[in-house]
Amino acid sequence: MQNHDRAELCTRLHSTSPHERLSAVRDLSRDLNAEDIDLLNAALAVETTAFVKTALKSAIAKLEHPQIAKSDPADEKEDHHHRNLAEWRAMREVTGSLLHEILPRLGSIEYEAGRSVDNYAESKLAAKIESLKELMTAMQQLQEVSHPRKPTDFPIYRILKECVSEEGAGDLIKYDGDTKLVVLGDPNFLKLAFCNGLRNAVEASSNARASPIVVTWGESEVQYFIRIIDSGPGLKGAAKAAMTLGRTTKQGHMGFGLSIARTAMASMDGEISLEANNPSGVIFSMKWYRP
Known part of the structure; x- marks a missing residue:
């Protein structure tokens, strides 16, 4: 990369637009040099947007552990997502x-x-x-x-409907989103994550039939999102612990579901989160970058 290109990227890293900053991090990550570490750390120190911070941390990790980045060149060439x-x-x-x-x-x-x-x-x-x-x-x-794939365009509503049908939860769901929205990602990974979140919501709502499970989705300037909102008893313990492999607060469960959902979303440079719903229940959120 030429010096003037790096100067332009440096300017974009400090843009007022999170989308522009994210794009700059991605472009820089495709051709990292050792001297970029100070630039990235400086940007991370002042960054306030969560997804841009995640991208910066991934780029820094690639520089700090170059032997990992070089270990699978085929994946690196075909997929520009920053993953461990x-x-x-x-x-x-x-x-x-x-x-x-x-x-x-x-x-x-x-x-x-x-x-x-x-x-x-x-x-x-x-x-x-x-x-x-x-x-x-x-x-x-x-x-x-655990196998990275090249992202494709697909209608998000179709994937959500398929999962709801497979789980037999059609009567419990209220949809709220653009049924024509087309997103970029991996439909199989997205479905895997969504189905695990939906399964938890259906189980939690088994004694709260008066309140439907709300599935909402959409897009912002920098990301796509899906939320599953139930009215069950709510979180038991810390949300982070619930997403740890093998950890569960539910009798008869092995504690794999949310960890699988987290891994599936991470493969698309995304994440899941859990938060309390008011007055009761849980909001299960899925987010991943837009191109």
């Missing part, structure tokens, strides 16, 4: 190896148990095996979202 490649690689290796070893054995165990145990479907063994199958499904989903 070390995390993706570790996730692929660990989940891939475990699935390869466990899935065939689990299928054999279930088959033999069905033949050997009287009234198997009602037995405690069947419940334990079903729990293991749920765990394997979660691991498969984590494996899937």
